[in-house]
Amino acid sequence: xxWLPRKIRLKTRFMVATGTVVLGLMVIIIVLVxxxxxxxxxxxxxxxxxxxxxxxxxxxxxxxVTYNYITLEQNAEQASQGADIVYVxxxxxxxxxxxxxxxxxxxxxxxxxxxxxxxxxxNTAVIQSVLWEETGERVMDIAVPxxxxxxxxxxxxxxxxxxxxxxxxxxxxxxxxxxGIGTVALLLGLVGAxxxxxxxxxxxxxxxxxxxxxxxxxxxxxxxIRTRDEVEDxxxxxxxxINEILAQRQxxxxxxxxxxxxxxxxxxxxxxxxxxxxxxxxxxxxxxxNGTAESILGLEGRHWHGTSFRNLWPEDNPFVRMLEKxxxxxxxxxxxxxxxxxxxxxxRTLMINTSFLEDGREEKMGVLVLINDITELKxxxxxxRQSDRLAALGTLSAGLAHxxxxxxxxxxxxxxxxxxxxxxxxxxxKFQITVPRELNxxxxxxxxxxxxxxxxxxxxxxxxxxxxxxxxxxxYRDKLEEAGITFEIREEGVLPEIWADQEHLMRxxxxxxxxxxxxxxxGGTLIIEAGPIEGGVMLRFxxxxxxxxxxxKDNIFDxxxxxxxxxxxxxxxxTHKIIEEHxxxxxxxxxxxxxxxxxxxxxxVQG
Amino acid sequence: xxxxxxEIVVVDDxxxxxxxxxxxxxxDYPLVTLDNGLEAIEYVKSHKPKLIxxxxxxxxxxxxEVLKRxxxxxxxxxxxxxxxxxKLHYEDEAKELGITGYLHKPFEVDDVEDITxxxxx
Numbered sequence: 001x002x003w004l005p006r007k008i009r010l011k012t013r014f015m016v017a018t019g020t021v022v023l024g025l026m027v028i029i030i031v032l033v034x035x036x037x038x039x040x041x042x043x044x045x046x047x048x049x050x051x052x053x054x055x056x057x058x059x060x061x062x063x064x065v066t067y068n069y070i071t072l073e074q075n076a077e078q079a080s081q082g083a084d085i086v087y088v089x090x091x092x093x094x095x096x097x098x099x100x101x102x103x104x105x106x107x108x109x110x111x112x113x114x115x116x117x118x119x120x121x122x123n124t125a126v127i128q129s130v131l132w133e134e135t136g137e138r139v140m141d142i143a144v145p146x147x148x149x150x151x152x153x154x155x156x157x158x159x160x161x162x163x164x165x166x167x168x169x170x171x172x173x174x175x176x177x178x179x180g181i182g183t184v185a186l187l188l189g190l191v192g193a194x195x196x197x198x199x200x201x202x203x204x205x206x207x208x209x210x211x212x213x214x215x216x217x218x219x220x221x222x223x224x225i226r227t228r229d230e231v232e233d234x235x236x237x238x239x240x241x242i243n244e245i246l247a248q249r250q251x252x253x254x255x256x257x258x259x260x261x262x263x264x265x266x267x268x269x270x271x272x273x274x275x276x277x278x279x280x281x282x283x284x285x286x287x288x289x290n291g292t293a294e295s296i297l298g299l300e301g302r303h304w305h306g307t308s309f310r311n312l313w314p315e316d317n318p319f320v321r322m323l324e325k326x327x328x329x330x331x332x333x334x335x336x337x338x339x340x341x342x343x344x345x346x347x348r349t350l351m352i353n354t355s356f357l358e359d360g361r362e363e364k365m366g367v368l369v370l371i372n373d374i375t376e377l378k379x380x381x382x383x384x385r386q387s388d389r390l391a392a393l394g395t396l397s398a399g400l401a402h403x404x405x406x407x408x409x410x411x412x413x414x415x416x417x418x419x420x421x422x423x424x425x426x427x428x429x430k431f432q433i434t435v436p437r438e439l440n441x442x443x444x445x446x447x448x449x450x451x452x453x454x455x456x457x458x459x460x461x462x463x464x465x466x467x468x469x470x471x472x473x474x475x476y477r478d479k480l481e482e483a484g485i486t487f488e489i490r491e492e493g494v495l496p497e498i499w500a501d502q503e504h505l506m507r508x509x510x511x512x513x514x515x516x517x518x519x520x521x522x523g524g525t526l527i528i529e530a531g532p533i534e535g536g537v538m539l540r541f542x543x544x545x546x547x548x549x550x551x552x553k554d555n556i557f558d559x560x561x562x563x564x565x566x567x568x569x570x571x572x573x574x575t576h577k578i579i580e581e582h583x584x585x586x587x588x589x590x591x592x593x594x595x596x597x598x599x600x601x602x603x604x605v606q607g
Numbered sequence: 608x609x610x611x612x613x614e615i616v617v618v619d620d621x622x623x624x625x626x627x628x629x630x631x632x633x634x635d636y637p638l639v640t641l642d643n644g645l646e647a648i649e650y651v652k653s654h655k656p657k658l659i660x661x662x663x664x665x666x667x668x669x670x671x672e673v674l675k676r677x678x679x680x681x682x683x684x685x686x687x688x689x690x691x692x693x694k695l696h697y698e699d700e701a702k703e704l705g706i707t708g709y710l711h712k713p714f715e716v717d718d719v720e721d722i723t724x725x726x727x728x
Contacts, residue, residue, distance in 0.1 A: 398692070401691065401692070402664065402691040402692065405691035405712040405713055406621040406623055406624060406691055406712060407623050408712065408713040409623065409624055409627060409691075409712040409713040409714060410621075410623030410624060410626060410627045411623075411713075412713040412714075412715075412716075413627035413630065413631055413713075413714075413716055414627065414630065416715070416716040416717075417630055417631065417716055421630070427630055430626060430629075430630055434623060434626045434627075437623070438623045441623075
C-alpha cells in the first residue's frame, strides 16, 4: 500500500468510510430493486403476451379447423394492431403459415427457424427471446398450441411477438431513478459524514494541536472540551498529564537549583580552604586542585588539569616522591611531613594526608591529597619549646634558691652569732648540730642536681623486676600501713628479665611510692601492677590520692616542680631520668579527686 | 614590760630556721617555735603574742593563709614575713593584711634583732 500517503486525516478517513458504506448500500439497493422491477415488468409482459395469444387462439380455433385462412389473416392483422405487438403468426395443423401479420404473401410457407421449430414441437405454451431482424427489436415470442376442447388433436399454433424495447426502457428508467436517488443519498451521506466527522474530529484536533504544542515545549496548555464522550476523557487525561509534567518540571528546576547551589557551596568551600586539596586519578593525572594547593605547589597559571603529576614537577621534587609513595600504597598516608621550596627560595614545611576516593561500589577511583602548610606551626612549636625550656629553668632556679636559702639562713645566723656567743656552751652544742646538718642539706641538694645533670653512669646487669619490686615493697610496707594506705603488688604472667641498674631502678620506684603516699594524706590504696608486654615489661603505679590538675601533669617531671610545700621537687625528675636511661617510658594519667596512675614500660633483654 | 608581754612566735616548717631564731632571740625573749600554720593560729589566738615571724611556703597552710585567718580573728600582732623567695608575688596581699616588715632568707642577725626591738620596745 505504498501508494497511500503516510498520513491521512481522520476526517478524510471518516468520509471515505461513510461514503463507501453509503455507496455499497446504494449499489445493493439498486441491484435488488432493479432486478425485482425487471422481473415484474417481464412478468407483466408475459401475462399480456399469453392473454393476447390465448384470445387469438380462442377466436381462431374454428377458422383453423375449417382452414378459413381469410379469417385467420384478419384475426392476425387485427391483433397485431395492439400496443407493442410486433407480429402475430398463426400456424395451421400442417405447421405451415396460415396468417402472418404484415406478411400476407408468406401464407402456406414453412418457417424453418429454430424458434418456430421449438414452438411447433411443444404441446404447451413456450416463451422464447428473439431478435426481430426487420426492426432490430428484442422480442418476446409467446407460442400457444390450439386444441379443440375434449380432443387431443393439435389444430394449430398461435405465435405472438411482443416488443421488449418498452420494457427495457422502463427497466432502465427505474434504474436511472434509483441511481439518481442513490447519488443524492450518497451526497447527503457525505455531507452528513463531513458534519459528523467535523464534530468528532474538531475536539480531537484541539487535543492533537495541544499535544503538538506541548511536545514542542509549550506546556501552557489546558483543554476545555465538553463532548461527554471519550474525547472529553482524553482531554481530561491530557490536562492531568500536562499538570503532572509541569509539577515534575517545577521539581526538576528546584532540584537543579539546589544542585547548583550545592555545587557553588562546595566550590566556595574548596576555594576558601586554607588547606591545599588536590585529587589524582589512578592514571596519576591531576583531576582537581584548589587555590591553596595551586599556590603551595606552584601550579598557578599552569595547565595542570589532566596532566600527569610527573610532568608537573621535577623528578626529585619531595612532593613527587611523596605521591609516588602514597598513590599506590595499600593504606592512606597519614601526617607525612615534607619540606618544599615555594619557588621563591623559601622552604615550607607541608603535612600531607591522603585518602582514597571510592565510587559507590567501593572501587578505588583515585586519591585525595590534603596539604597543610605547617611552616608557621613549626616555628611556633620551636618557640614554645624554647619558652618551655626557659620556664623550666625559671622553676629550677626558684626551687634551687628556696632549697638553698633555708639551710643558708641557719648557717649564716650561727656564723654571725659565733663571735658573740663563743663562751656559751649551749650555743656551741647547737652550732655543732645545726651547722653541719644544714651544710649537708646543701651538699645533698647539689649532689641530687649533679645526679640529674650527670650523663648516665649506670651499672647494668640482668635483673628480675619481681625481686626489685619485692625489695622496694619491703622498704615501704610498714611506713605505708602506718599512713593508712593499703599496699599491694600484683604480678601478671611471667615477667621477663630486664637489663637494668637495680639500685637506680629501686630509687625510681621509691620516688613513685613516696609520691603516692604524699598524695594520700588521709590514707588510701596503692596498687603496683607489673606484666609482660611485647618487647618488655609494663608497670602501673595506681594510687587513690588527690590527683592533679592538667598544668601539674604537664610539668610533673620538671626538676624543682612541686605542688607540695615540702620536698625538693627533684624526685619525679629523677625517676623520669632513670626510666629514660633504661630505654623505657613513663607517662602519667590523673584527674583531681580521682587519683593518679603512672604507666611505665621497660624494654626486655633483646634477642 | 612584763616578760610574757614580749612573747615572740616563729612559724616555719624548716627546722634550721626555727633553730636559728631560737639562738638569736631565745635567750632574751619568750620564744615559741611552731612548724605549721594551723598550730600557729591556735597558739596565737590563745596566747596573743606581740610579734610573729611567719614563713610563707609551708605544707598544709601557707603563711598568707595564716595571716589572713589571724586578721579575720582580729589578731593585731606585728607580723614579719620571712621568705626564701626573692620577689614577693603576694606582696600586695600581705600589705593589705598589715605587716610590719619582710625578712629575706638568708637574713642578717642584726636585722632580726632590730625589727624585734622596734616592735617590742
